[in-house]
Amino acid sequence: MGYQTTKRQPWRGLLLSLMxxxxxxxAACGGGNNAAETxxxxxxxxxxxxxxxxxxxxxxxxxxxxxDAAVLDxxxxxxxxxxPGIKVESQIFPSEQYQAIAQxxxxxxxxxxxxxxxxxxxxxxxxxxGLFTDLSDEEFVxxxxxxxxxxxxxxxxxxxxxxxxxxNIPIYNVTLFEEQGIEVPSDxxxxxxxxxxxxxxxxxxxxxxxxxxxxxxxxxxxxxNNAPDGEIFVKLEAGEAKLTDEWWVTTLEQFKQxxxxxxxxxxxxxxxxxxxxxxxxxxxxxxxxTGSYQLLGNKNNNPELVQGLLAPITVPADQxxxxxxxxxxxxxxxxxxxxxxEEARAFLTYLSRSEVASAYANGTGQNVTVNGVEYTSEELxxxxxxxxxxxxxxxxxxxxxxxxxxxVLSSIQSVLAGTDPAxxxxxxxxxxxxxxxx
Numbered sequence: 339m340g341y342q343t344t345k346r347q348p349w350r351g352l353l354l355s356l357m358x359x360x361x362x363x364x365a366a367c368g369g370g371n372n373a374a375e376t377x378x379x380x381x382x383x384x385x386x387x388x389x390x391x392x393x394x395x396x397x398x399x400x401x402x403x404x405x406d407a408a409v410l411d412x413x414x415x416x417x418x419x420x421x422p423g424i425k426v427e428s429q430i431f432p433s434e435q436y437q438a439i440a441q442x443x444x445x446x447x448x449x450x451x452x453x454x455x456x457x458x459x460x461x462x463x464x465x466x467x468g469l470f471t472d473l474s475d476e477e478f479v480x481x482x483x484x485x486x487x488x489x490x491x492x493x494x495x496x497x498x499x500x501x502x503x504x505x506n507i508p509i510y511n512v513t514l515f516e517e518q519g520i521e522v523p524s525d526x527x528x529x530x531x532x533x534x535x536x537x538x539x540x541x542x543x544x545x546x547x548x549x550x551x552x553x554x555x556x557x558x559x560x561x562x563n564n565a566p567d568g569e570i571f572v573k574l575e576a577g578e579a580k581l582t583d584e585w586w587v588t589t590l591e592q593f594k595q596x597x598x599x600x601x602x603x604x605x606x607x608x609x610x611x612x613x614x615x616x617x618x619x620x621x622x623x624x625x626x627x628t629g630s631y632q633l634l635g636n637k638n639n640n641p642e643l644v645q646g647l648l649a650p651i652t653v654p655a656d657q658x659x660x661x662x663x664x665x666x667x668x669x670x671x672x673x674x675x676x677x678x679x680e681e682a683r684a685f686l687t688y689l690s691r692s693e694v695a696s697a698y699a700n701g702t703g704q705n706v707t708v709n710g711v712e713y714t715s716e717e718l719x720x721x722x723x724x725x726x727x728x729x730x731x732x733x734x735x736x737x738x739x740x741x742x743x744x745x746v747l748s749s750i751q752s753v754l755a756g757t758d759p760a761x762x763x764x765x766x767x768x769x770x771x772x773x774x775x776x
Contacts, residue, residue, distance in 0.1 A: 394418075396425040397451040397681045400443065402436035403668065405635055409701035417688045424681045426452075434550060444469045447675030451682040455498050455669045457489040458735035459743050464671075470497035471672040476683070478690035486707040489735070490669045500666035501689070501698075503705040505724050506629040506732050507559045507649040507662045509636065514541060514624045515646075522648045525655040526592070533601040536624045544596065545623035547614035548607040553750040554734055556627040558663040559649040561589045562730045566659035571736045571746075577776050581749065581767040582760070590749060590759035592652055597754050607754050619643060629665075630724075633717035634703025645720060662724060665732040666707055745769035 403410075407430060414426045429449065431439065437460050443449045444464070455461050464470060473479055474496045479487075482499055490498035515522070515532075518539055523529040533543035546552045561570075565585035573579040581587075596602060603609060603617060611628065618626035619639035626632065630647060637643055649662040670689060672682045688694055692710035699706045703717040705725075713722060737743040749766040753759050 394423050394425045395678050395681050396427055397676075397678050397685060398429065398449045399426050399452045399685070400429045400431070400436075400440065400450040401454040401668070402431055402433040403454075403702075404430045404432070406698070406702045406704075409698060412701070413689070413694060413697060416694075417685060420688075421684060424684060426685060440464070441467060441469065444673050444675065447673055447677050450673050451676040451678050452685050453671055453673060454501075455490075455671055456735070457500070457665070457667055457669060457732075458737055459740045461489070461492075461498065461669065462738040463740070465492050465497055469674050470495075471674045471676070471679070472497060473499065473672065473686075476686075478687045481690040481692065481695075481709060482707050483709055486666050489666045489731075490671075498669035498671040499686075499690070500669045500707050501695075502631070502666065502668040503707055504629050504631045504665050504667060505647055505662055505721060505729065506555050506665050507647050508544065508556070508625045508627050509618070509630070509633060510625045510646050510648050511618070511621060511623075512644040512646045514621065522646075524651055525658070526650070526652050527654075529650045529652075530595070530599070530601075533596070533599070537599075537601060542603045542617060542623035543601040544603075544625045544627050545609075545614040545617040546602040546606045546627045547609050547611040548602070548751065548754060549610045551611050552606070552609075552614070552627055553747045555629055557589070557747070557750060558730075558732050558734055560592060560652055561585070561733055562649070562660045562663060563651060563653045563658050564589050564592075565733075566730075568730055568733070569736070571733055571742075574770060575737065575739055575742055575774055577771075577774055581746065581763045581770060586749075587759055587763050589652070590753045590762055593750055594753050594759055602754075607751060615639070629663075630717075630721045631704060633720060634715070637703075637717060645717070647720065647724060659728070660730045661727040662729045663732050664724070664729040665735060667735075668704075739773050741773050742770050745773075 410428065414428065418425060437456060440450070440453065440455070440460065441464055444453060455464055472495045479496055479499065486503060487496065487500050489500050490496060514536070518535055520532045520535060523532050536543040546556065570579055570585065574581065597606065603623065614626060615632060615636060616639065617623045619636045626636070633645055636645060647662070651658045670686055672679065672686060676682050690708060692708055695706045695708035696711045698704070699711055699713060699718060700715045703715055705713070705718060705721050713719060734743065737746065745766040749762040752762040752765070
């Protein structure tokens with residue numbers, strides 16, 4: 339993906355070993371673990387290209403939200419009806435694949451006239467490659483809540499516009515909690531006690547998709563109060579903090595504790611997100627260690643499901659600083675290499691309308707960053723209460739170096755595979771030191 343690398347050193351052997359070890363864990367798992375309304379009100383930039391001739395221009399829109407395809411197809415159909423001179427062709431990739439290939443696809447401008455980016459490492463890499471168009475002076479930027487689009491800013495420019503506001507904390511089955519008489523825990527001992535009670539009742543406490551997104555999602559609420567410093571991973575990359583410090587070793591020890599006590603499902607490292615989600619939707623697991631973005635999908639899989647959000651509080655209640663994690667993501671951008679900048683701008687302008695954003699939000703179950711949106715779905719109303727809680731921006735997305743991020747996540751997987759937490763932290767810190775030149 340074009341990330342910056344350092345000169346070759348012996349540490350690369352360790353990195354390769356960690357990667358091979360991680361691959362070995364997954365390989366050992368085998369391959370069979372799978373249990374709008376829109377309005378008018380064109381802006382000048384939209385109207386300028388809405389009647390651009392009988393041969394419409396086709397622009398490419400790439401993203402990773404396959405579960406949003408039907409809703410986005412409807413929005414695109416309405417956009418094309420309003421803009422007969424423009425056709426929008428969508429390409430959707432799985433999120434892990436998208437992070438690996440998006441930058442390469444953008445390079446010649448043939449794909450991704452409009453594209454999305456994750457915050458953090460992908461955003462930084464694409465910015466370094468000069469593939470973002472500066473949106474700072476675009477009128478449609480004013481449609482967004484300014485406090486929620488900072489993740490798309492760099493060097494004083496608005497390079498991308500986060501469209502989604504999500505909470506990267508576990509979803510829980512409200513009915514199962516009520517049937518077991520369990521209150522949402524407010525500290526680590528309470529969290530462990532709740533998990534033990536669920537386990538004794540024959541319910542998997544936490545469905546953990548360890549084979550793909552689980553480590554990158556669940557690490558955020560697990561670390562937020564162990565290191566209640568929103569810049570902790572920034573400091574890690576600056577050499578001012580280490581993974582061998584108490585904050586990360588403690589986090590790994592708590593991952594080990596959950597695993598050793600069998601509060602994750604069997605073969606958690608082999609479980610992909612789809613299978614973990616099915617376990618939760620079927621009522622076999624009480625919590626799903628992902629985030630609010632899966633609320634609607636869970637409900638579609640089980641219409642009777644009553645869901646809430648909670649975060650593990652890993653410290654005594656009186657020491658907790660944060661209640662949960664939020665992320666602004668699915669960042670909309672225009673490719674600087676696009677051959678159709680006006681058409682791309684028109685599409686982004688359209689997505690920024692409050693009525694279009696409302697259609698997207700309520701159709702997909704995603705809170706959005708656009709002003710004036712009315713939420714009508716039950717899932718979004720569940721999420722809306724979290725806007726008044728003290729949440730931390732997702733720590734993982736403050737990591738800008740892909741190899742550092744990989745080392746952090748690999749340390750979690752290593753612990754779940756049996757490595758001592760202190761050793762896993764030390765192994766990961768070797769990679770960090772070499773990446774930052776120490």
